[in-house]
Amino acid sequence: MSQESPTPAEALRQLQSRPLCIICGRPSEAEAIATELGALENPVSGRTVDKINDGHRFYIGSFDVQGQKLEYYITSSLRQGIQSFAIHASILFHILKPRFAVHVGVCAAFYEVKHKDGKEVLVRNLRDVIFGEAAFNYEEGKWDLGADGKTAVFKPDFDLIRVPTGDMQAFAESSGRAQYHYGDYISGSAVRHDASVAFKQARANVARNTIALDMEASAFLKLCAYTGVSSLGVVKGISDFGDAGKGKDPDAYDDALRNTAIGLREWVIHTIPGVKWELDEDDQKGVAISVGYYENFVRHVLDAYSMGLSPRKKVTSFEEIPLQTVRGLKIVMPKNMNPEFFAEAGQIGRVMREYKLLEIDIGSYNFSRSLYYKAGYLIDFPRTINSLSQAPDANHQVALFEKRLKQKQYFSSPVHDRDALAELCRWEDFIKWLETTKSEETISQESEATRNGTAPNGSTGISAPFLESKSTSEPTIATQNILGSKNAESSQTNGSHVKAVGPSNETSPRGLTFPQPAKVLSKKRSSILGFLKRSAKPAKTM
Numbered sequence: 209m210s211q212e213s214p215t216p217a218e219a220l221r222q223l224q225s226r227p228l229c230i231i232c233g234r235p236s237e238a239e240a241i242a243t244e245l246g247a248l249e250n251p252v253s254g255r256t257v258d259k260i261n262d263g264h265r266f267y268i269g270s271f272d273v274q275g276q277k278l279e280y281y282i283t284s285s286l287r288q289g290i291q292s293f294a295i296h297a298s299i300l301f302h303i304l305k306p307r308f309a310v311h312v313g314v315c316a317a318f319y320e321v322k323h324k325d326g327k328e329v330l331v332r333n334l335r336d337v338i339f340g341e342a343a344f345n346y347e348e349g350k351w352d353l354g355a356d357g358k359t360a361v362f363k364p365d366f367d368l369i370r371v372p373t374g375d376m377q378a379f380a381e382s383s384g385r386a387q388y389h390y391g392d393y394i395s396g397s398a399v400r401h402d403a404s405v406a407f408k409q410a411r412a413n414v415a416r417n418t419i420a421l422d423m424e425a426s427a428f429l430k431l432c433a434y435t436g437v438s439s440l441g442v443v444k445g446i447s448d449f450g451d452a453g454k455g456k457d458p459d460a461y462d463d464a465l466r467n468t469a470i471g472l473r474e475w476v477i478h479t480i481p482g483v484k485w486e487l488d489e490d491d492q493k494g495v496a497i498s499v500g501y502y503e504n505f506v507r508h509v510l511d512a513y514s515m516g517l518s519p520r521k522k523v524t525s526f527e528e529i530p531l532q533t534v535r536g537l538k539i540v541m542p543k544n545m546n547p548e549f550f551a552e553a554g555q556i557g558r559v560m561r562e563y564k565l566l567e568i569d570i571g572s573y574n575f576s577r578s579l580y581y582k583a584g585y586l587i588d589f590p591r592t593i594n595s596l597s598q599a600p601d602a603n604h605q606v607a608l609f610e611k612r613l614k615q616k617q618y619f620s621s622p623v624h625d626r627d628a629l630a631e632l633c634r635w636e637d638f639i640k641w642l643e644t645t646k647s648e649e650t651i652s653q654e655s656e657a658t659r660n661g662t663a664p665n666g667s668t669g670i671s672a673p674f675l676e677s678k679s680t681s682e683p684t685i686a687t688q689n690i691l692g693s694k695n696a697e698s699s700q701t702n703g704s705h706v707k708a709v710g711p712s713n714e715t716s717p718r719g720l721t722f723p724q725p726a727k728v729l730s731k732k733r734s735s736i737l738g739f740l741k742r743s744a745k746p747a748k749t750m
Contacts, residue, residue: 216258217600220303223257223266227487228280229306229437230472233293233424235265237313237465238284242267244469247282258600259303261286271473273480285424290345290397294427301435307487310440311428312472314464315393316400316421316450318407332419334446334460336387337471339380341441342370343393343425344414346406366414368392369429373441374479388471391419393442395426403450421450440479443472493599494608501592502616505577509586510537510618510629512571519581522567529568535584536629539613543635545606547596556589563642583645
């Protein structure tokens, strides 16, 4: 059976729940990175995601970070170029709110040689990977007239943006990673075959360690700096040197992307463990109402209990439930985590009647709270979550409500040698608990009835004890009924019961079973039994 497709709101929430955004400059690069990371299997189209442009595509996966899954999605700008990237990435950051982001792809490298063993050796080779956390747009500035007053001259206004990512430089330059390099990026809006000119100017006037040229890095870092998204830097493979030789190695581009994916994985796993990467969900509505519910209800109830205030039955407000019988508080979540399930009070009323839940109050009369009681537990159904029913991802908001409550003091902190006072129950588990409690109560009632000599339904049977007659004649059915009736009356009058002793039963010649003689526990009952005994004797012959 095929799995039901998520709604647009659910698809949006699934992306928002992933802490890491891996963003490329081109859709084809995103697909290549996803292929190398094994995330190509279940792509998500933007047309199926609420608020997202139809043209976007997302590849989802996860990294294993110290035994935990760090979930990510890979996506891209809809079009290559610094302006397009800035617009599309800013919209995605605003809607998806990733905790971390890293920009990946390919770049042109600064062509540089060094002498080793009397030979010229390239410092950086095609297919190597450059890691960076600083960049600037070399096209920012203004055009002005030159010295001759006629020739237009571009006067750059370089603005280096640096967003520290931790120990990226140490990671890239560590031994054993000769194919990894650390340096600064320059970005522009056009593909260049004269990159050496841009590198020369940048290294002389802005940053001496400028070694990579691309079209998006400066926009990415500036977005991270101003949106609050934690940057994991720029990771790009060298596909060319921005010269006439660009494209002469047909495999360099694809190989560079594969090596980028490998470097990306290693870098993320290296840098993430020292960072708290849970999503910030404080602005979610489910979280917001959980705070009010806990402070205004749960805390009031359990503070009252902890101070020794006993619950009071609503019907008879002066009748208290013994405090020592209360074991804690159960908060019951709606069926299927659907906030509309509690919208009608009838759902709760049906359960209350079927399983005999008591309506109670607890707390001082000015600050009391109403809830239910059953089998040692205070019980509440948080109908405040009805307000989440209009949210586009209502079920997810209910789950956030539950998640945040679990983190609160009364739910998470044990008391002395016992569990926490409060617990959250899913609807299905709560009904199972009620059924178990109901079965235990039935068994207890039957056992009590057996001990008291009454049937489970409260009627008196023929189990009342008979005194053994010296006559060989057997008690009649009428005698049994009289005796049962008298014993029942005596039991109701004195509030005590007759307990049979000795052998359990004896079978008469007629096949009827009668109990053996018993000890009589009250004088009144003894007189009744004596009367019946005398009545059973044969009349004297006249």
